[in-house]
Amino acid sequence: xxxxxxxxxxxxxxxxxxxxxxxxxxxxxxxxxxxxxxxxxxxxxxxxxxxxxxxxxxxxxxxxxxxxxxxxxxxxxxxxxxxxxxxxxxxxxxxxxxxxxxxxxxxxxxxxxxxxxxxxxxxxxxxxxxxxxxxxxxxxxxxxxxxxxxxxxxxxxxxxxxxxxxxxxxxxxxxxxxxxxxxxxxxxxxxxxxxx
Amino acid sequence: xxxxxxxxxxxxxxxxxxxxxxxxxxxxxxxxxxxxxxxxxxxxxxxxxxxxxxxxxxxxxxxxxxxxxxxxxxxxxxxxxxxxxxxxxxxxxxxxxxxxxxxxxxxxxxxxxxxxxxxxxxxxxxxxxxxxxxxxxxxxxxxxxxxxxxxxxxxxxxxxxxxxxxxxxxxxxxxxxxxxxxxxxxxxxxxxxxxxxxxxxxxxxxxxxxxxxxxxxxxxxxxxxxxxxxxxxxxxxxxxxxxxxxxxxxxxxxxxxxxxxxxxxxxxxxxxxxxxxxxxxxxxxxxxxxxxxxxxxxxxxxxxxxxxxxxxxxxxxxxxxxxx
Numbered sequence: 001x002x003x004x005x006x007x008x009x010x011x012x013x014x015x016x017x018x019x020x021x022x023x024x025x026x027x028x029x030x031x032x033x034x035x036x037x038x039x040x041x042x043x044x045x046x047x048x049x050x051x052x053x054x055x056x057x058x059x060x061x062x063x064x065x066x067x068x069x070x071x072x073x074x075x076x077x078x079x080x081x082x083x084x085x086x087x088x089x090x091x092x093x094x095x096x097x098x099x100x101x102x103x104x105x106x107x108x109x110x111x112x113x114x115x116x117x118x119x120x121x122x123x124x125x126x127x128x129x130x131x132x133x134x135x136x137x138x139x140x141x142x143x144x145x146x147x148x149x150x151x152x153x154x155x156x157x158x159x160x161x162x163x164x165x166x167x168x169x170x171x172x173x174x175x176x177x178x179x180x181x182x183x184x185x186x187x188x189x190x191x192x193x194x195x196x
Numbered sequence: 197x198x199x200x201x202x203x204x205x206x207x208x209x210x211x212x213x214x215x216x217x218x219x220x221x222x223x224x225x226x227x228x229x230x231x232x233x234x235x236x237x238x239x240x241x242x243x244x245x246x247x248x249x250x251x252x253x254x255x256x257x258x259x260x261x262x263x264x265x266x267x268x269x270x271x272x273x274x275x276x277x278x279x280x281x282x283x284x285x286x287x288x289x290x291x292x293x294x295x296x297x298x299x300x301x302x303x304x305x306x307x308x309x310x311x312x313x314x315x316x317x318x319x320x321x322x323x324x325x326x327x328x329x330x331x332x333x334x335x336x337x338x339x340x341x342x343x344x345x346x347x348x349x350x351x352x353x354x355x356x357x358x359x360x361x362x363x364x365x366x367x368x369x370x371x372x373x374x375x376x377x378x379x380x381x382x383x384x385x386x387x388x389x390x391x392x393x394x395x396x397x398x399x400x401x402x403x404x405x406x407x408x409x410x411x412x413x414x415x416x417x418x419x420x421x422x423x424x425x426x427x428x429x430x431x432x433x434x435x436x437x438x439x440x441x442x443x444x445x446x447x448x449x450x451x452x453x454x455x456x457x458x459x460x461x462x463x464x465x466x467x468x469x470x471x472x473x474x475x476x477x478x479x480x481x482x483x484x485x486x487x488x489x490x491x492x493x494x495x496x497x498x499x500x501x502x503x504x505x506x507x508x509x510x511x512x513x514x515x516x517x518x519x520x
Binding site: 018021022025026035037092093094095100103104107108160163166170 | 269271272273276283284383384386473475480483486488492494
């Protein structure tokens, strides 16, 4: 419950900012509030995606296996922010002009990979419950490995939309390499152990 | 029967500012001025008095071009900027450009000119008639504003240095001063400072191309390119280089910053053209800022940003799809 409140708090902050902006236009957001909000949602989506990927390594590092149960909450919030990021783009940037969206999807690689990442998140969110986990058994693990691909796509999305300031792209890519690297090393160690 | 032929650069009836709004522009300017006071502008080489003495004491004096479209409030034009010398966020320039010293300021003119030299900005502007030009500003990122600039034709300045017959292009350079421009110190920036832009000489000599020293009846805020910047309204905004310290007349096309960095994305010409998409976004439409939560304020982009009638002859016979 506490975690839910913490992860939802960026939405609360945003709602408050929007409320102040509506009361006094031009005081909180700049000339382009739509873009600011879309970016804000995108930033939280990638942060929580990285946090989701960090839960398992952190639980191993600190020997707290009970932490893994929080992973679902992180993942669902990453999905929620990604959906809001996309809906914001549709409404506040594309203005619900679906011709423009289709055009963007076909022609602009950074939008294509962004939408691809979102589409891949859908089955993960849908099967995030314990019931689905039981039903899918070993396949559940296999399916949820998609999150690694999504992490990579999210970073590519960030690289391709940056013009000259690559600070964020570098940061999240470094985090992703660290998180995926840890898993690769562990896998190698396990395989080596089995071989012996 | 009277048939009115509309020129492409004419504003659509829906774009024309209602007279009631137009008549209150002085009050609007007062409002803008108060927001300047609140924003805390910094020391400027060109003082308000200097500008006032030239007839801009009482807000805008419409002497030149005016598209008749609603002017973007000063507050937004001075807080939403691309000026990577101060950071890549739109708000960074307004936040950090105050660290820049613009007084004293001088400009060095070199290359294919009979009289090269370095000249202080006060001397550079001595005897120059300033005029106000209300221009659309269309960024390559597909947003736009309408801004009342105060400036003078580029030709006026270049002529003083007497370009030779071999001068075919002109190159402009922004100040490089990392200790005051934090974006130039950034480790993650891929830009090779200083920022360089350029024009063909006939483009620079076009009467619509101006050097601006002010906007909204005031001297330029640092974040908008104080104390001297280029404004070329029919090209994407990145061509309108800010805080100029160098002007070089050249025989060959200059190597301009964005064009060198990503030639497939940013052409040397960079004329506003709804028919040639940027590889990362469409150029067919633009978001006229300020937008709101409820509407992106999307409008159609016009060929040459609505200045086709005036500037199209410059590009007669050129393939604008290839020379984008």
